[in-house]
Amino acid sequence: MGALHQGHLSLVRQAAAENDRVFVSVYVNPTQFGVNEDLGSYPKTWDKDIAMLRQLSSDLKETSGHEGAIDAIFAPTTKSMYPTLPPDSSLSGTGSFVNITPLGNLLEGKSRPVFFRGVATVCMKLFNIVQPTRVYFGQKDVQQTVIIKRMVRDFHLDTEVRVIPTEREKDDGLAMSSRNVYLGDRRRRVGIVLYQALQAAEAAYRMGMRRREEVLAFAWEVANRTSAAQDEHGVEERARFEVDYISLADPETLEEVHIVNEAKGAVLSGAIKMLPLESVRAGERLGMGGDEVAVRLIDNIVLAPRPT
């Protein structure tokens, strides 16, 4: 969806390493945004995106000797992606949609009820237009990867879904995301709480814990402690957040698990909402939109199955 960062570029790099021809799509798909979500304000940095892709393409060309590492950028208009009815984001929306259930109703889908309908629909369109041998998605959006794999399987699509590790900020490991530009310094610092909570749960798993309550208690401890610490600060110091969910789920069905089956592993994932700042200090570095809108952050860690 543009507003490119190193996470996006890592998908392109991997695609260039594994294929002769690479297409990059840049399209902010309206049907995956709910009616009250941020479609209108979603960051758009077209000129910078193109410059980044050009640079990457020439770097890759030098290292691999390919003619051109990126063959084309596909940036369609909404009229060409939705040729008959205009895109509809309402829950009862009319139009031609791909619905992958129950996967699309879980986790992210609970808070964003039209999200995965929009994602599956636009990906089906992109796959039909480009007919790719392989498609590249980021691990950061784990539920999206599970849904796209399911769509490929259930609709007998002739493509291989490749999932590329989450690129993280060097300083603290925050998952890169286009929406991070909404975070000013204060919310950016606190936003790492989600990854820290997931890491605490992962550590519990590594220490041998397998029961849901035991593993997730470690994550909740981090989230609750951080939240309480913010509450103690004054309005000019704190950045408050709400936890939407912390999940320990089966890697294929994304159903919550009670005891992790080591042969299958599990996915630890979560979402938090960074709330708008209550009061802004003079000279404080703010994010896009002045830290006035809530920002949803997601992240996950895969608990890999034990080799047999």
Ligand SMILES: Nc1ncnc2c1ncn2[C@@H]1O[C@H](COP(=O)(O)OP(=O)(O)OP(=O)(O)O)[C@@H](O)[C@H]1O
């Ligand atoms: N940090 C990351 N590491 C690896 N892949 C990523 C990362 N962030 C996004 N991607 C992948 O890039 C592709 C395009 O994602 P998208 O344009 O929605 O960017 P995004 O950063 O996820 O944006 P948003 O902030 O809206 O979630 C998706 O497959 C997504 O999973």
Ligand SMILES: CC(C)(CO)[C@@H](O)C(=O)[O-]
């Ligand atoms: C898969 C996707 C490109 C569909 O618009 C989007 O959901 C994203 O960028 O993750």
Ligand code: BAL
């Ligand atoms: N990468 C997810 C796109 C979205 O949140 O709309």
